[in-house]
Each structure stands twice: as structure tokens, then as C-alpha cells.
Amino acid sequence: MGKGIKKRARIRESALRNRVKICSYPEIYGSAMRVMCDTVCALVDVFDSCTSFRPRVKITDEPFPVANAQALNRISWTLIGTTSKDQVYCVSEEPASQLRFVCLNCADRNVTDLISVLSNAQDLTMNAGFPTVTLRNIPINPNWTGLVITCQASFSIGGIVDTNDSGQTTIEVRYLRNPRVVYQSGRGPVLINQAYRFYVECLRTSEGRCQSGPSKVIRCSVDAQPQAKVFKWLKNGVVTSGNGAEMTINADMIGRSIQCAANNGLYADSEMPTSQAVLIDVYTPARLVETNFPSLRSKEGLFTSDNRIAISKEFVMECIVEGTPRPEVFWRLQKNNGEIVYVDCIRPQYIVENSLRDQKTSQSISGERLKASCPIRIQNYSFTGQYWCAACSRVAEETHECNPSLDTVASVALTVQVEGAPMESDTPPSIDRQYDAKDAVVTVHYCVDPEPSLPRDIIFSVDEHEIQIEQNWQNFKFEGATTNNTVPNCYLARLRINPVREDDQSRNVVLKIQNKYGSKHIVVPLKALLGGEGIGSSSFPAWAVVLICFFCIVLLLTVFVMNVREAYVDDVPRPIYQASGQPAEVMRCESRTDSAYQLYLSKEAVV
Known part of the structure; x- marks a missing residue:
């Protein structure tokens, strides 16, 4: 109601x-x-x-007159495919003129598709002979379970339009879809060569034969409401004896295909939905066989002592790996600050090499062998760190098993220490200055290895005046250079300005750095740094601020005086009498104490 x-x-x-x-x-x-x-x-x-005269309204599963219809407090839609064959009706009686389904909690659950479906209910009033609408052959969403609907009838009595509601009805969607075989962790199989595959590890004998290795548990995953209770497993298309949701696989099942079927009572036993077939294949963990790191270290003209290499040098790292399925190779770099990233190879290459195979199964005994190459050109100091390659097997979707690990430096790694001429860092110069402070500190970032020799190899130049560390010139002081702990081989040079003056923005400031490989001049945009601070006290003269304030006060006083004068200056005197001889302005007021009238002249009429 x-x-x-x-x-x-x-x-x-x-x-x-x-x-x-x-x-x-x-x-x-x-x-x-x-x-x-x-x-x-x-x-x-x-x-x-x-x-x-209020019409009754009912939600029912049969198009009977409202007096004979059985009201439903729960409706079940069975989803086969994308639509349901179940039909739902809303029936009423005279004087109902319009029926419509209404969802009571769609807004709370942020459901919009059901609202659209309900608004498109079919009107069967003409065929039924009484007010009737229906929902049939509608697209069903499993997320509708738990939603509550009602049917509302609009009617008019004596020109007054009113509504009456049916009882509330809860929706239940019954469905079963997408059975698939997954690992116990929930990860699905790997798609390789147009076939889904699971891998079982085997222990090789000295002759290369595969013996039983560690077993794995797979399960039948299915999206269903109510939950599936009946399961079947098929090996090479034949039903096995197992009927639970899980199954154990081992090396004895290598070469067979596995499927699962599930049911929650919606299908006949012969029509149970079945998953795609998954092939059980042999798994040999990927491993690193060999690298060319020792030969790179000893290569003439490439690395100097302590694994140092000059900027612009080029070399190619190589790794040989093997495993089944064919391994994937990932190149990793740990920088001096501990950050681990993927290596940016110029044009990585992968070559499949011949491997020893079983004569009966034609499978590789030790696994597929792969040679991976990663060309590198040293461009800046960010290439400093430890390099290694990881051999990884993709045994499940979105899952790799790697040896060595992707997140820990391998025991076999190539250490690279980049050295060269000074370079400007990716971080631009910055300024540290408080709003009300009189001084400021300018920080300039640079990278270099080996470090400049102090004090002559790193200086600040201010208007061609060179300032070494701890030296002053006028209001400028070179405070020193410190290591940048977040970027390898990079440093921070600090220049203090105390006090900041108006003409400092026009100074020509340059940081000059040099070492045995070359030199670098980094221009400091002092005007942009000081002007971008928004500080009026340092970039705008104080006398100009006072002068502007004085003119504003004078302007305000002038406007005020002019407004006061206009308000109090008398108008031009008006004539006392009109042409008829009557006063120009007369006000007549009725007294509150008697009925007599008193006449009052305006101030212009009084002489």
C-alpha cells in the first residue's frame, strides 16, 4: 500500500x-x-x-484474473544462454488504467539494466480482457538475485488519480556457466600452440626417462547459482570414477586431456555443461645453463678495473637457458640505490638451439634450450648496477616460475660501474625559500664519475666571478656538494643567496664541473627561480608598493567627498506660486484628533 x-x-x-x-x-x-x-x-x-473501488494488484506466473491469481513473493528465472523462458505477469482489475513494474532496491545496489527491462514490459490488456503486463524473453543478469520488485497500478476515481501497489517479490536467478579446469590456487591453464596445457613435473632417470614426480591438484571451477553439487571428470573424453570438485594429476597422466562437467540441478545428467579440454604436459623447471659475463669482463677495451665502463660503450649480454615448456628470459638490473628494474635492451634476440630428445615421445629430455641476447649501449649514469638474466617457465596463466629469481640479484651477475664526463641530471635546478625569508638556497643536480677534484673542478660562476666551495662573493655563497642517495653517481650543489636582492634576477649563474673525461656547464635560470616564488618583498621594490597604496587611498577619499557633496548641495530654487496663484507644493494631512483639515506648505513655500 x-x-x-x-x-x-x-x-x-x-x-x-x-x-x-x-x-x-x-x-x-x-x-x-x-x-x-x-x-x-x-x-x-x-x-x-x-x-x-481500489483495484487489487498481483505479481503472478499465470495470466489469470486477479481474483484467481496466486501472488508470488519470490520469482525464479532460469538462465539458459543469455535469456530466460520463464514469464512473469502483473494482473489487476478495473478501474486500473496503467500497470508498471518497479524495482525497490536497484538504486541501492547500483543496478540499472533491470530498470530498463522493467520499463519495457509488454501490455497484454487487449488480449486478456483485464489489465495485464508481462516480462518474457528478457535478457537476464545473474547479479539480479536478491533484488525486490513490485507492480504499481494507476487508477482514477472522481477525477482523483491514485496508485495501488502489489506485494513485494524477490528475484532469484538460477544459472550455471563457464566450467573450467584450474589449479587449486585458481590459476587457469596456459594457451600454447592453440591448446590449453597443464604441466606436471617429472624426475628424469639417467637414461632420460620420466618417473613420477610431485603431484598437483586441479579443480573444476564454475560460476553457478545455486552452487554446483555434482561434478564429473573426463580423461580423453571418457568419464572417470571421480565425482568430486578436485582431482590429483601426476606424471602418469602426461599426454592425456582432462575435462570437467558440473551441474546444480538445472540440466539433465547427459546435458551437463563441460569445460574445454586441457592437455597434461611434462614440466622441466627452467634453469640458467651459461652466460657470457666472464668473457665481457675480460674483453679488451670494454671494462677497466673495478668493472668500470665509459659512457657510449656498447656490449651484448648472452644467456643460455633450458626447460619445458620453452623458457622465457627476462633481463633485470639492480641499481646502486637498491631499485630493481627491467633492462632496456636495444633489440633483444632469442634463438632456439638443438636439444637431446626422447626417441619414443620426441620430447626434449632436459627441456627446450634457448639462447637469449640483450644488446646495451651505455647512455648515462643510470646504467650503473648489477645485471642478470632469469629463466622463467609460464606454467599457469599470469604465473611464472623463475630461476634465478626476478627480485633478487643472481649469483651469476654482471657488475657495471659507468664513468664519463659530467652530465646534467634529469632533475632541474630548484630553489628553497620561505615566504618571509630574506635568503634562498639554489640546488643544482648533476651526475659524474669519477668525482671532480676539489676545489678547482667544481665551481659556481656568478657574473663571471668564480666561487669555490665555502667561498663567498657579495651575497652569494657556495655551500658545498652532497651525494644524491636516490640516483647513482649523482650529486647536489647548493648555492645560498643571502640576502635576496632585486637585481639578483639578472645575475648570470653557471655551475661548472669537470673531470678527466670532460666538462659540463649547467646554466641556472635564476630569474625564473626567483620570479616563480611569488614573493613580492624580493621581486618588487617596497617604495613602489607604498606609492601605489598612497594613490589608492587618495582616490578613495576623492570619491567619498564627491558623493557627500552631491547629497547635500541644494537644487535650484523652485517658484513659490503656480500660474493659477496656488502654492507650488501643498501637503494635506488629516488630524487624528478631530475632523478638521490642516494645510502645510513645503519648505520652498515658506518665506
Whole structure:
């Protein structure tokens, strides 16, 4: 029932109580109250009349008249494919003129597709002979389970439009879809050569034969409501004896295909949905066989002592790996600050090499062998660190098993220490200055290895005046250079300006660095750094601020005086008398104490 119905019901009950109280004791309330009694009785009759004409509304699964229809408090839609063959009806009676389905909690659950479906219900009133709408052959969403709908009937009595609602009905969607075979962890099989595969590790004998290795547990995963209770497993298309949701596989099942079927009561046993076939294949963990790191270290003209290499040098790292399935190779770099990243190879190459194979199965005994190459050109100091390659096997979707690890430096690694001429860092110069402070510190970032020799190899130049570390020139001081702990081989040079003056923005400031490989001049944009701080005290003269404030005050006072003068200056005197001889302005007021009239002249009429 709607809010209007409940309100009228409360008014009716109150009227009934008053009718009994007044009409039952006329001797107490007197004849004058009989009029009120009659009015109350008439109101009650009107309410009874209106209530008797309110159309009934029901949600049902059969298109019967509302008097014979069975109201549903729960509807079940069975989803086979994308639509449901189940039909739901809303039936009513005269004087209902319009029926519509309404979702009561779609907004709370942020469901919009059901609202669209309900608004497109089919009207069968003409065929049924009574108000009827239906939902049939509609697209079903499994997320509708738990939503509550009602049917609302609109009607008109005496020109007043009102509504009446059916009882609430809860939706239940029954479905079963997407059975698939997965590992116990939930990871699915790997798609290789157009076939889904699971891998079982085997222990090789000295002759290369595969013996039983560690077993693995797979399970049948299915999206269903209610939950699936019946499972079947198929090996090479034949049903096995197992009927649980899980199954153990080992080396004895290598070469066979596995499928699972599931049911939650929606299908016949012969029509149970079945997963795609998954091939059980042999798994040999990927491993690193050999690298060319020792030969790179000893290569003439490439590395110097302590694994040092000059900027612009080039070399190619190589790794040989093997395993089944064919391994994937990932190149990793740990920088001096501990960060581990993937190596940016110029044009990586992968070559499959011949390997020893079983004569019966044609499978590799020790696994597929792969030679991976990673060409590198040293461009800057960020190439400093430890390099290694990891041999990885993709045994499940989005899962790799790697040897060595991707996240730990391998025991076999290539250490690279980049050295060269000074370079400007990727971090631009910056300034540290408080709003009300008189001084500022400019920081310039640079990278170099080996470090410059102090004090002559690193200086600040201010208007061609060179300043070494701890030296001053006017209001500039070179405080020193410190190591940047986040970027290898990089440093920070600090220049203090105390105090900051107006003409400092026009200074020509340059950081000059040099070592045995070369030199670098880094221009410091002092004007942009000081001007970008938004500090008026340092970039705008104080006398100009005072002068502007003075002119603003004078302007405000002038405007104020002009407005006051205009308000108090008298207008041009007006004539006292008109052409008729009457005063130009007369005000007549009626006295509050008598009926006589008093005349008052305006101030211009008084001489």
C-alpha cells in the first residue's frame, strides 16, 4: 500500500472512533453535536466507498484474473544462454488504467539494466480482457538475485488519480556457466600452440626417462547459482570414477586431456555443461645453463678495473637457458640505490638451439634450450648496477616460475660501474625559500664519475666571478656538494643567496664541473627561480608598493567627498506660486484628533 492509502486508513479509523463517541451519547453532547455526528458518518461512508473501488494488484506466473491469481513473493528465472523462458505477469482489475513494474532496491545496489527491462514490459490488456503486463524473453543478469520488485497500478476515481501497489517479490536467478579446469590456487591453464596445457613435473632417470614426480591438484571451477553439487571428470573424453570438485594429476597422466562437467540441478545428467579440454604436459623447471659475463669482463677495451665502463660503450649480454615448456628470459638490473628494474635492451634476440630428445615421445629430455641476447649501449649514469638474466617457465596463466629469481640479484651477475664526463641530471635546478625569508638556497643536480677534484673542478660562476666551495662573493655563497642517495653517481650543489636582492634576477649563474673525461656547464635560470616564488618583498621594490597604496587611498577619499557633496548641495530654487496663484507644493494631512483639515506648505513655500 502507498503512503496515501495508509494516511486515509488512519483518518478513517479516527472518524469511526469519533462517530461511536458522539453518536452513542447524544444526551451528553447535545443536539448540536448531531450535525457533527452526521458529517463524520458521511466521511466514513466516503472512505468505505473509495476503498471498495481500489483495484487489487498481483505479481503472478499465470495470466489469470486477479481474483484467481496466486501472488508470488519470490520469482525464479532460469538462465539458459543469455535469456530466460520463464514469464512473469502483473494482473489487476478495473478501474486500473496503467500497470508498471518497479524495482525497490536497484538504486541501492547500483543496478540499472533491470530498470530498463522493467520499463519495457509488454501490455497484454487487449488480449486478456483485464489489465495485464508481462516480462518474457528478457535478457537476464545473474547479479539480479536478491533484488525486490513490485507492480504499481494507476487508477482514477472522481477525477482523483491514485496508485495501488502489489506485494513485494524477490528475484532469484538460477544459472550455471563457464566450467573450467584450474589449479587449486585458481590459476587457469596456459594457451600454447592453440591448446590449453597443464604441466606436471617429472624426475628424469639417467637414461632420460620420466618417473613420477610431485603431484598437483586441479579443480573444476564454475560460476553457478545455486552452487554446483555434482561434478564429473573426463580423461580423453571418457568419464572417470571421480565425482568430486578436485582431482590429483601426476606424471602418469602426461599426454592425456582432462575435462570437467558440473551441474546444480538445472540440466539433465547427459546435458551437463563441460569445460574445454586441457592437455597434461611434462614440466622441466627452467634453469640458467651459461652466460657470457666472464668473457665481457675480460674483453679488451670494454671494462677497466673495478668493472668500470665509459659512457657510449656498447656490449651484448648472452644467456643460455633450458626447460619445458620453452623458457622465457627476462633481463633485470639492480641499481646502486637498491631499485630493481627491467633492462632496456636495444633489440633483444632469442634463438632456439638443438636439444637431446626422447626417441619414443620426441620430447626434449632436459627441456627446450634457448639462447637469449640483450644488446646495451651505455647512455648515462643510470646504467650503473648489477645485471642478470632469469629463466622463467609460464606454467599457469599470469604465473611464472623463475630461476634465478626476478627480485633478487643472481649469483651469476654482471657488475657495471659507468664513468664519463659530467652530465646534467634529469632533475632541474630548484630553489628553497620561505615566504618571509630574506635568503634562498639554489640546488643544482648533476651526475659524474669519477668525482671532480676539489676545489678547482667544481665551481659556481656568478657574473663571471668564480666561487669555490665555502667561498663567498657579495651575497652569494657556495655551500658545498652532497651525494644524491636516490640516483647513482649523482650529486647536489647548493648555492645560498643571502640576502635576496632585486637585481639578483639578472645575475648570470653557471655551475661548472669537470673531470678527466670532460666538462659540463649547467646554466641556472635564476630569474625564473626567483620570479616563480611569488614573493613580492624580493621581486618588487617596497617604495613602489607604498606609492601605489598612497594613490589608492587618495582616490578613495576623492570619491567619498564627491558623493557627500552631491547629497547635500541644494537644487535650484523652485517658484513659490503656480500660474493659477496656488502654492507650488501643498501637503494635506488629516488630524487624528478631530475632523478638521490642516494645510502645510513645503519648505520652498515658506518665506
